[in-house]
Every structure is written in structure tokens, then in C-alpha cells.
Amino acid sequence: MSELNKAMIEQYRNSFLSEVEANVEEGEWVKMCMQCGVCSGSCPLGKHWAHPPQEIFMMIRAGKREEVLTSDSMWMCTSCYNCIVRCPRQLPITHIMHGLATYAKKLGLTPKNQPTAKFAEIFWNNMMKKGRVNELKLGLSLYFKDGFGPGIKEALRNKDLGMKMMKAKRMAAGEFFGGHGVKDVSGLQKMIKKAQELEDARMKKFDEPEASQDG
Amino acid sequence: MSEQAEKKYAAYICTGCGIGDRLDAGELEQTASRDGRMNVVKQHEMLCSQDGVQMIRNDIDKEGVNHAVIVGCSRRAKVEAFAFNDIAMTRCNIREGVIWARPDTEEAKETTQEMANDYIRMSCAEIKQMNKPSPSGQQGRNPNVLVVGGGITGMTAAIEAAEAGYSVHLVEKSSALGGHVARLHKRVPFKAAPVGTPNSPDANLPMPEDTGIGDIIAAVEGNDNIKVYLNSTVTKTSGAPGRFSVDISTESGDTITENIGSIVQATGFKLYDPENLPEFNYAGSPDIITNLELEELANAAGDGPIKRPSDGKEVTSVLFVQDVGQNSSDEGRLPYDSGIGDLVSIKQALYFKHHNGDGCDATICYDNLRTPGAPGEDFYRSGQRNGVIFTKSEVKEVVPGDSITVKMHDKILDEDAEVKVDLVVLDLGMVPNSGPDPYAANEALEGMSDEDRAEELEAQEAHAADETSVKVESILNLDYRQGTDLPHLKHGFTDSHFICFPYETRRTGIYAAGPVRRPMDMKQAMDDATGAAMKAIQEIENAAQGRAAHPRVGDLSYPTFRKEGCTQCKRCTVECPFGAIDEDEERYPQYNEARCRRCGTCMGACPVRVISFENYSVNTVGAQIKECDIPEEWDEKPRILVLACENDAYPALDQAAISGEEISPWARVIPVRCLGSTSLSWVTDALNNGFDGIIMMGCKRGDDYQCHFVRGSTMAAERMAKVGDTLETLNLEPERVVVHEVAITDIERAPALIKEMEETIEKVGLSPFKF
Structure with a gap:
């Protein structure tokens, strides 16, 4: 059977749905969606998404693996929880969106230069250094994420706001040098490392059946 | 007139519920005895109390009162208290009909009293035309139920009736019981998940269940009260509820004739x-x-x-x-x-x-x-x-x-x-397994000219003769004048009053159940079958006592006709919505009391007015119209006759009064059993008497009808379409007579319709026929 035919057969079949169930946080809820569309209607950013939640769920059922995982829709979720509150089937939609985003990132399918994805990475790395978010560095990292030139431009554009924040002591220039942190940074890092190991082990368990599916 | 001499009339006036405060009871009493010519007139401060009821009872038992007018609340109130079934009785509604419908003011006092006096005159005139209803004795109690169809619906109906002590004849066309359900692997579950089942993707939710059909078949076969006929069909059904004679053609080619009380048709679907x-x-x-x-x-x-x-x-x-x-x-x-x-x-x-x-x-x-x-x-x-x-x-x-x-x-x-x-x-x-619709041809003919009609009939005959055309086989083979099977509503599903009496069909004593009535699943069909069995049992008991089925439950009156006057026009046999009237050997109408629903559509249809019930006739209403006092023209008090269907319009007017809506003091409301029973002569009489306007209030007609007698309201509207001619010959304005569809919920609208007529009369002026 040619690859083309195989792709056809997978439409409206369970293969991708099972993959999502196994690998995506709260993914086992996707099949319970009844396609009422209340989530899409409730999402304050819904009209800016390529695929609102209802559509994402249908795409998963329709077996559109590539389209779903490379989509930037789930990265657009602001965690306002409107959809969860309103879903008549009580699907944890926000969590599923984040779960899909995480899974897509793990597979390296995140769209290039997806700002939310980038911000999340910068935020995580920033926080991991000292166990506290260094707001000054976080802001600067964001300004310079697209290179030195745009970074300077962005910084100048925001300089008045920055000065005001300094005056109001909402931002300290001293943070640029080292900055504050938790008491036991190495303890925190050890803890996170352990959690990462546990998560990797959990994912590995799902990797195996998935591998056999591929073969 | 020796029979006339035996009649003793009495009027009992209740002064409770504020009647005595709002009206001059002495004047009411005087009206009843002087104008109404009642032999006995009594007042009571609370007629529905034990003491009041006992007073009437004593008069019936000891004084020989056999015709009574109860003056007080509406006929829809205190029905149990005033259940004097051994006499002719009518109710004169001066509570909902008068004092509650009118404001308690000094200027309204005069017209309110007039209204009450008029209603008393009318009721006294009515009672003189009434007789105590007594059943025909056409049939006795026949405890046999025929169930046609041995699927889940038929078997459930059979078991339910048998367990209630009735004997059941179950006729199944095929060689085995069970129908479609016997072919199923599993059934859709009957119950929802238990309360408290968590909402999670791995909750325990209902799954397909065993059909259980084997146990049901065994229960049917093991029940001594159920006789099963396999490979059999019903080849003839004649008679009426309580005395059906049914021919069952069996496998061996024999025909067995059984006497049947009522029938459940559970022929299912394909x-x-x-x-x-x-x-x-x-x-x-x-x-x-x-x-x-x-x-x-x-x-x-x-x-x-x-x-x-x-x-x-x-x-x-x-x-x-x-x-x-x-x-x-x-x-x-x-x-x-x-x-x-x-x-x-x-x-x-x-x-x-x-x-x-x-x-x-x-x-x-x-x-x-x-x-x-x-x-x-x-x-x-x-x-x-x-x-x-x-x-x-x-x-x-x-x-x-x-x-x-x-x-x-x-x-x-x-x-x-x-x-x-x-x-x-x-x-x-x-697709429902129904027999041919008795009215299919009629529908095609509706609204056609006579020539087209003849052509269409010819075409239909030719089509029937055409061998290639598929002929729907009859299921019940009724030998009724109006066709062999249950009438359809649409798409082949049997007709019933969907809102109020879903089990009743348009053939009394024959109940459709299961998917022949509407598409449904196994659980619904079993519930439906239980309901139909219940109705079949009810009808057996009703027929035994000569009592009517829905909606005039328990009514003992039934129509008879004066043979000398009958012109054999057949209109009654055609227009009866329930196929109750056959034709005898001499081509006269033959009434079947137990098939009749007592709507009086035949009475309204009869051009020579020979059809009547003991307690409801052209005369009972006609006398009321004649006895209503028509003021002289210079009094400037118009009179509006309201013929209100007792099922919806009349209760809507009652409710209007209860809710404090005002009803025009010029209205005189007469309840009719169904607008279909309205005789054109009432309209002519009323106009000749000087009524300024006439309002007819019936139920919604058409495909989504609410008429309690299915076709009555439609028939009335058709007949009244020709009333314009009558008005023209009298030189009257056509807007003086109107027909309205009124639902039981039209509490504000019903009085408003009367108000509208009041305004119309103001515009066109009072009737010139007041003298």
C-alpha cells in the first residue's frame, strides 16, 4: 500500500486520536467533545486563531496529525479559562491546548518564531537560573529575541515607561548584575531535574507503543 | 302529552361565592319561576355543600324533580358535587360567566343583573328541551382484547391486558412472535447512568443490553389469558366497541370468528x-x-x-x-x-x-x-x-x-x-405498517370543482384497476362505511389527538400503539403498548355501560334521528370524524353508540335537523337563543351570541373571568360540544331574534389541529363559509358573524374577541331585527 493511500485511510480513524490520548496532557478528553462550539464562541481570542478548540478537536478525530501539531492555534491560548467554565461536557480545554503545545514542542513541530513559544522558553530559562523571575532580564531578553538591532529599537521605544518604573521602584537597574534568587538554588534545580526525569520516564512508556505503531 | 306532565322542573340558585352580594337573588328567583316557569325554585347560600346537595337530592327522591337547573358556578366547577346522573340537568353559569366577568361597580350593576337573568332564562329554556340520557343497551361487557401484531408492542399490550384480567387474542401475520426486536443482537440501554456517575472519560456509562425478547415471548406463550394466532390475519372487523365481531384467518385456512371488546393495532414498521x-x-x-x-x-x-x-x-x-x-x-x-x-x-x-x-x-x-x-x-x-x-x-x-x-x-x-x-x-x-387511509381519496378531492372531482375519481378507479400499482393491504378490514382501516394523519402514521389524547385514534375502541403511531424505539414502544392496553381496557368498561370515551368521558347520551324527517342525504355518515355511522339496508343512517364520541358533528351536518342527543340538540341551543331577552333598539344594549366550544373556548372564558379579565356585558355565551355540532339554524334564529353579532369559537383546525373531535372545527368552518349568503338574504353586514380559533390558553384573547365584535357593532349599527 502506498504512503498516499495509508494517509487516506487514517482519516476519521482512531490512530491520531490514540496518539493524542497517550501523549497529550488531558488528551483522553478529546473524544468526549460533542462539537457544540461553545468553546470557540467563548474564546476571547478565538477569531484570531486559525483553528478554534472545537475545530482542533475535530481535526484530531479526522486524523490531521501534521496540521494539528504544526498549528500555532494552541499557542494562542491565554489561559482565561472561559472555555472550561462553559464547556457543557466539562472538557479541560485550556489544559488540552497547553498539552497539545507541549507535545508539539517535544516533537519539534512548533512553528518557527512563534512568539508565545519563544516567550515561554525565555521565561523558563530565566526562572531556572535563580529560582525567581528576573524581570529586567526577562524584558531585555524579549526585546532582543529577534536580534541586536530590533532589540535596541524596542528598548528605545519603551524607555519612558522604563524610567517611570525605575522611579516608582517597580524595576531595579541593579538586577542586571546577578539579581535576587531563592535561598537554595541548587536544591531547586535538583528538584526540577528529578521532576524532569519522572516526566521523561512517563513519556517513554508511551513512546514504546507509539514506536510499534510506526513500524 | 302525558309524558310532558310527568316532567318536574326545578332551579336551584346558589348565593355563595359572592353571587348573593353582587346580584339580587330575589329577582333571580323570580326570573326562574316567572320567565323560566320552573315548578320548584330554591336558594341556598352554598349549594355545593353537603347540605345544599342534600336539598337537591331530597327533591329528586321525594318531590319527583327530574329536570334541574343548577344556577351558580361554571359547569366545569364542582362536577363531583353536582353529579346527578339520574335526572336531566344543566348548569347555569352566573359566577365565572357573570359576576367574575363583570366589574363590581354601581354603573355595571344593572347590566350584570340583566346578564344573570338572561342566563337563567336560557338555562330554564334549555332544560325543557332536555331528557335524561340513558344508554341504548346495544352491548354488554365483553372482556376480550384483540391485539394485531406480535412484535414487542403487541406482546407488551397483550401481557398488560392479560395481567389485568382481560382475555387477549393476539394475531401475528408471520410464523413467529418477536417482530423486529427478535432480530436484534442487543438493545439500546433502557436506563441512564446512575446518579452521581462522575463526568470523566473513563466513567461507567450504559452499554448495549440483551433484548430480553425470549422472556417476553415465553411470558406471552405461558399466559392462559392470551391466545396466539400465528400466520394469521384479520379478514373482517364489524360492529363497535364492546361488540366487535372479528374474523381471523389462520394458517390452516380456517376462519375463526371472535367477539371482541376492543382492539390494539400494533403493526409496527418496515x-x-x-x-x-x-x-x-x-x-x-x-x-x-x-x-x-x-x-x-x-x-x-x-x-x-x-x-x-x-x-x-x-x-x-x-x-x-x-x-x-x-x-x-x-x-x-x-x-x-x-x-x-x-x-x-x-x-x-x-x-x-x-x-x-x-x-x-x-x-x-x-x-x-x-x-x-x-x-x-x-x-x-x-x-x-x-x-x-x-x-x-x-x-x-x-x-x-x-x-x-x-x-x-x-x-x-x-x-x-x-x-x-x-x-x-x-x-x-x-415506515409505518398502516392499512390504506380511508380519507386518502377525499383529501385529493378537497377544494376541487365538481367536474375535476369526477375526473379525479375516475382516474383513481383506473389506477386501482391497474395491476402494477402497489395496493396497500388492509390490516383490520373494518366493514365501516368510512373505510377499512384507521385514518392517517400524515406520512401513513395513524391520526390521533396528539396533544390531549395521543392513544385515541379516529376509530373508537381501536388503539394504535408503537411505531405505527409515530417512529419510536423499543422502550418507547413498550410504554406506548402499556398505555394502549390501558385504553383498550377502559373502552371495554365504557362500552359496557354505554359511556363515551375521550373527550366526553362518561357521557351517556348518544345521537338518534327522526326517521320520518330523514332525506337519506348521507351527510352525517360522511362527516362523522369517527366513522361511527353506517348505513342500514333501507339506506338510513345507522348509529353505533359505542363508536360515537358525542361531538354532534352529525347534528350540525344534518340539513333537516333530525339528529339529536337526549340532552343536546338543535332545540336545546335554539331555545336558549330564543329565550334570551333582546332589549329594544333605543335601549342601546346590543346582544352578542357566543357559541363557544366547551373543550377550549368555554374554559378559556371561564379562566379569563377567574383571572379578572372583563367580558362584555352584551355577550351571551352558550357552550357547544364542538363547533362541528353548530347548526346553521342557530345562526339564522339568532339573527332573526335581533342578536347584533355572532361569534363562534372553536379549536385550531388543519394539519396541526387541536379540535378535540379532529374534524369538527374544520367542518364548522367549511359550513360557515356559506353563512355569508344567509346574511345577504337578510340584508345584514357579513362582519356580524365571525368564526375564531380559540385555544384554552387564550385567556386574554377570548374576551378581546368579544370586545372586537362590540366595536364592529358600534361601527355597523344595531341589528334592524329587534322587535
């Missing part, structure tokens, strides 16, 4: 023929099957996987196409939806999850998913939980092949898709 749907290619592959055929595949699978018919390959993917040939406006397809097809497909998709494992993909292509019934939503979730894929989509084409290709349009993603599967299941609609 599946729509998929051959009529070329795009789904049913004939193109053995792997494109109907939902019923899948049940057989599942049965054949035993404990193993379900295999596809073409090559015996284990099914790894199956697709269900919902609502094929249903909800369609195309010629030859079903204009309705069976409503249960989605439940059935969820059930069948779960067969595959059970038999063929989770690896077997089951996809349901629906447009509007409907899962009616208590377990419906839980069962839908059960399907989802077990991995059935639901897609809102339109299947355009099913293409046969080694794998079946389904071409569809996904309505959520708005794109076309092609899916290849091992097996395709078509969700076909349910």
Missing part, C-alpha cells in the same frame, strides 16, 4: 427501501448493508469478531451513514426523521468495539445527532468514551470496491474527505 437511494449504492456491494442486516451479522458473529459479508474478512473499520433518505423534501423519500437512528448506530458501533476490539474503527457520519430518551445522552457519551468517532458530515456518495469508499463533506472543517472502510451501514428510516 425499513425504508434502500434501493430508492442510488447514491448509497446498496445494491452495489454486499458490504453496504442496512442497520437491520448488521444486527444479523452481529448475531452470526457469536463471541468472535464481526465479519464482512463479501469475503468473510474481519471488519477493521466500519462507517455509519445516518438519516439516509430521511428528512428529505425529494419525491419518494421520507420527509421525516425516525429520531432513533442515532441511538441505534451508537449501539451498533459499540458492537464492533466489543466484538472486533478497540483496534476496529467505527465512525458515525451524522448531521444532527439525536439521542432521545432517558439514557440518550449517557449512551452518546458511552459511544464517545469507547472511541467511536462522530463526525458532523454529509455523505455524498458510497462507492463499492474492495474497500468501500465514502465520499463526504465534513461540516465542521468545511472540506471534502474520502474515507475507505471495510463495511458501510445505512441508517434507514421507519
Whole structure:
């Protein structure tokens, strides 16, 4: 059977749905969606998404693996929880969106230069250094994420706001040098490392059946 | 007139509920004795109390009172207290009808008193035309129930009736009991998930259940009160409830005649023929099957996987196409939806999850998913939980092949898709197994000119003679003048008063149950069968006492006709909505009391006014119209006659008064059994008497009728369409006579309609016929 035919057969079949169930946080809820569309209607950013939640769920059922995982829709979720509150089937939609985003990132399918994805990475790395978010560095990292030139431009554009924040002591220039942190940074890092190991082990368990599916 | 001499009339005036405060009771009493010429007139401060009722009872027992007018509340109130069934009785409504409908003011006092006086005059005139109803004695008690159809509906009805002590004759056309359910692998669950079942993707939700049909068949076969006739049909049904004579033709060719009290028709449904749907290619592959055929595949699978018919390959993917040939406006397809097809497909998709494992993909292509019934939503979730894929989509084409290709349009993603599967299941609609509609030909003739009508009749005859045309076989073979089977509403489903009396058909004592009445599933059909058995039992007992069925439950009066006056025009036999009237050897109408619902449509139809009930006739109403006091023209007090259907319009007016709505002081309301009983002579009499306007209030007519006698309201409207001619000959304005559809909920509208007529009269002036 040619690859083309195989792709056809997978439409409206369970293969991708099972993959999502196994690998995506709260993914086992996707099949319970009844396609009422209340989530899409409730999402304050819904009209800016390529695929609102209802559509994402249908795409998963329709077996559109590539389209779903490379989509930037789930990265657009602001965690306002409107959809969860309103879903008549009580699907944890926000969590599923984040779960899909995480899974897509793990597979390296995140769209290039997806700002939310980038911000999340910068935020995580920033926080991991000292166990506290260094707001000054976080802001600067964001300004310079697209290179030195745009970074300077962005910084100048925001300089008045920055000065005001300094005056109001909402931002300290001293943070640029080292900055504050938790008491036991190495303890925190050890803890996170352990959690990462546990998560990797959990994912590995799902990797195996998935591998056999591929073969 | 010795009989006349034996009549003793009495009027009992209640002064309770504020009647005595608002009205001059002495004047009322005087009206009843002087104008009404009652032999006995008494007042009581609370007539419905034990003491008041006893007073009347004593007069009946000791004083020989046999005709009584109860003056007080509406006939719809205190029915139990004033249940004097051994005399002729009428109720004069001066509570809801007068004091509650009028404001308690000094200026309204005079007209309110006039209103009450008038109603007393009218009731006294009415009672003189009434006789105590007594049953014909046409039939005794016959405890036999005939059930036609041995499926789940028929068997349930049979068991229910038998367990209540009635003996049942169960006639089944095929060679075995069980019907469609006997062919099912499993049934849709009957119960929802228990309360408190958590909402989670792994909650315990209802799954397909065993049908239990074996136990039901055994219960029927083991019941001494049930006699089963297999391979048998009903070849003739004559008589009436309580005295049906039914010929049952059995397998051996014998005909057994049974005496039957009432009948349940549970003839079920057949599946729509998929051959009529070329795009789904049913004939193109053995792997494109109907939902019923899948049940057989599942049965054949035993404990193993379900295999596809073409090559015996284990099914790894199956697709269900919902609502094929249903909800369609195309010629030859079903204009309705069976409503249960989605439940059935969820059930069948779960067969595959059970038999063929989770690896077997089951996809349901629906447009509007409907899962009616208590377990419906839980069962839908059960399907989802077990991995059935639901897609809102339109299947355009099913293409046969080694794998079946389904071409569809996904309505959520708005794109076309092609899916290849091992097996395709078509969700076909349910077509009722009814006999031919007695009125099918009439409907085609409605509104035609006489010439067209003759032509159409000829064409129909030619069509009937044409051997290739499919003739629907009769099921009951009634020898009624109005056709062999139960009348249809639409699409072949039997007609009933859908809102108020869904079990009643248009043939008294014959009850349709199950999918012949409307599409339904097994659980609904069993509930339906229980209801029908209940009605059948009720009718046996009613017929035994000569009592009417819905909606005039318990009425003992029935129509008779004065033979000398009858012109044999047959209008009564044609217009009776219930086919109650046959024709005897001399071509006179032959009334069948037990088939009659006492609406009086025959009475309204009769051009020579020879049809009457003991307690309701052209004269009982005519006398009221004549006795109503018409003020002189210079008094400037118009009179409006309101003929109100007692089922909806009259209670709406009562309720209006109860809710404090004002009713015009010029209105005089006379309740009629059905607007269909309205005689044109009442209209002419009223106009000649000087009434300024006439309002007829009946129930909604048409396809979604609410007329309690199905056709009465329609017949009335048709007859009254010609009333314009009468008005013209009298030189009166046509707007003086109006027909309105009034529902029981029209509490504000009903008085407003009377007000409207008041304004009309103001415009066109008082009637010139006051003298």
C-alpha cells in the first residue's frame, strides 16, 4: 500500500486520536467533545486563531496529525479559562491546548518564531537560573529575541515607561548584575531535574507503543 | 302529552361565592319561576355543600324533580358535587360567566343583573328541551382484547391486558412472535447512568443490553389469558366497541370468528427501501448493508469478531451513514426523521468495539445527532468514551470496491474527505405498517370543482384497476362505511389527538400503539403498548355501560334521528370524524353508540335537523337563543351570541373571568360540544331574534389541529363559509358573524374577541331585527 493511500485511510480513524490520548496532557478528553462550539464562541481570542478548540478537536478525530501539531492555534491560548467554565461536557480545554503545545514542542513541530513559544522558553530559562523571575532580564531578553538591532529599537521605544518604573521602584537597574534568587538554588534545580526525569520516564512508556505503531 | 306532565322542573340558585352580594337573588328567583316557569325554585347560600346537595337530592327522591337547573358556578366547577346522573340537568353559569366577568361597580350593576337573568332564562329554556340520557343497551361487557401484531408492542399490550384480567387474542401475520426486536443482537440501554456517575472519560456509562425478547415471548406463550394466532390475519372487523365481531384467518385456512371488546393495532414498521437511494449504492456491494442486516451479522458473529459479508474478512473499520433518505423534501423519500437512528448506530458501533476490539474503527457520519430518551445522552457519551468517532458530515456518495469508499463533506472543517472502510451501514428510516387511509381519496378531492372531482375519481378507479400499482393491504378490514382501516394523519402514521389524547385514534375502541403511531424505539414502544392496553381496557368498561370515551368521558347520551324527517342525504355518515355511522339496508343512517364520541358533528351536518342527543340538540341551543331577552333598539344594549366550544373556548372564558379579565356585558355565551355540532339554524334564529353579532369559537383546525373531535372545527368552518349568503338574504353586514380559533390558553384573547365584535357593532349599527 502506498504512503498516499495509508494517509487516506487514517482519516476519521482512531490512530491520531490514540496518539493524542497517550501523549497529550488531558488528551483522553478529546473524544468526549460533542462539537457544540461553545468553546470557540467563548474564546476571547478565538477569531484570531486559525483553528478554534472545537475545530482542533475535530481535526484530531479526522486524523490531521501534521496540521494539528504544526498549528500555532494552541499557542494562542491565554489561559482565561472561559472555555472550561462553559464547556457543557466539562472538557479541560485550556489544559488540552497547553498539552497539545507541549507535545508539539517535544516533537519539534512548533512553528518557527512563534512568539508565545519563544516567550515561554525565555521565561523558563530565566526562572531556572535563580529560582525567581528576573524581570529586567526577562524584558531585555524579549526585546532582543529577534536580534541586536530590533532589540535596541524596542528598548528605545519603551524607555519612558522604563524610567517611570525605575522611579516608582517597580524595576531595579541593579538586577542586571546577578539579581535576587531563592535561598537554595541548587536544591531547586535538583528538584526540577528529578521532576524532569519522572516526566521523561512517563513519556517513554508511551513512546514504546507509539514506536510499534510506526513500524 | 302525558309524558310532558310527568316532567318536574326545578332551579336551584346558589348565593355563595359572592353571587348573593353582587346580584339580587330575589329577582333571580323570580326570573326562574316567572320567565323560566320552573315548578320548584330554591336558594341556598352554598349549594355545593353537603347540605345544599342534600336539598337537591331530597327533591329528586321525594318531590319527583327530574329536570334541574343548577344556577351558580361554571359547569366545569364542582362536577363531583353536582353529579346527578339520574335526572336531566344543566348548569347555569352566573359566577365565572357573570359576576367574575363583570366589574363590581354601581354603573355595571344593572347590566350584570340583566346578564344573570338572561342566563337563567336560557338555562330554564334549555332544560325543557332536555331528557335524561340513558344508554341504548346495544352491548354488554365483553372482556376480550384483540391485539394485531406480535412484535414487542403487541406482546407488551397483550401481557398488560392479560395481567389485568382481560382475555387477549393476539394475531401475528408471520410464523413467529418477536417482530423486529427478535432480530436484534442487543438493545439500546433502557436506563441512564446512575446518579452521581462522575463526568470523566473513563466513567461507567450504559452499554448495549440483551433484548430480553425470549422472556417476553415465553411470558406471552405461558399466559392462559392470551391466545396466539400465528400466520394469521384479520379478514373482517364489524360492529363497535364492546361488540366487535372479528374474523381471523389462520394458517390452516380456517376462519375463526371472535367477539371482541376492543382492539390494539400494533403493526409496527418496515425499513425504508434502500434501493430508492442510488447514491448509497446498496445494491452495489454486499458490504453496504442496512442497520437491520448488521444486527444479523452481529448475531452470526457469536463471541468472535464481526465479519464482512463479501469475503468473510474481519471488519477493521466500519462507517455509519445516518438519516439516509430521511428528512428529505425529494419525491419518494421520507420527509421525516425516525429520531432513533442515532441511538441505534451508537449501539451498533459499540458492537464492533466489543466484538472486533478497540483496534476496529467505527465512525458515525451524522448531521444532527439525536439521542432521545432517558439514557440518550449517557449512551452518546458511552459511544464517545469507547472511541467511536462522530463526525458532523454529509455523505455524498458510497462507492463499492474492495474497500468501500465514502465520499463526504465534513461540516465542521468545511472540506471534502474520502474515507475507505471495510463495511458501510445505512441508517434507514421507519415506515409505518398502516392499512390504506380511508380519507386518502377525499383529501385529493378537497377544494376541487365538481367536474375535476369526477375526473379525479375516475382516474383513481383506473389506477386501482391497474395491476402494477402497489395496493396497500388492509390490516383490520373494518366493514365501516368510512373505510377499512384507521385514518392517517400524515406520512401513513395513524391520526390521533396528539396533544390531549395521543392513544385515541379516529376509530373508537381501536388503539394504535408503537411505531405505527409515530417512529419510536423499543422502550418507547413498550410504554406506548402499556398505555394502549390501558385504553383498550377502559373502552371495554365504557362500552359496557354505554359511556363515551375521550373527550366526553362518561357521557351517556348518544345521537338518534327522526326517521320520518330523514332525506337519506348521507351527510352525517360522511362527516362523522369517527366513522361511527353506517348505513342500514333501507339506506338510513345507522348509529353505533359505542363508536360515537358525542361531538354532534352529525347534528350540525344534518340539513333537516333530525339528529339529536337526549340532552343536546338543535332545540336545546335554539331555545336558549330564543329565550334570551333582546332589549329594544333605543335601549342601546346590543346582544352578542357566543357559541363557544366547551373543550377550549368555554374554559378559556371561564379562566379569563377567574383571572379578572372583563367580558362584555352584551355577550351571551352558550357552550357547544364542538363547533362541528353548530347548526346553521342557530345562526339564522339568532339573527332573526335581533342578536347584533355572532361569534363562534372553536379549536385550531388543519394539519396541526387541536379540535378535540379532529374534524369538527374544520367542518364548522367549511359550513360557515356559506353563512355569508344567509346574511345577504337578510340584508345584514357579513362582519356580524365571525368564526375564531380559540385555544384554552387564550385567556386574554377570548374576551378581546368579544370586545372586537362590540366595536364592529358600534361601527355597523344595531341589528334592524329587534322587535
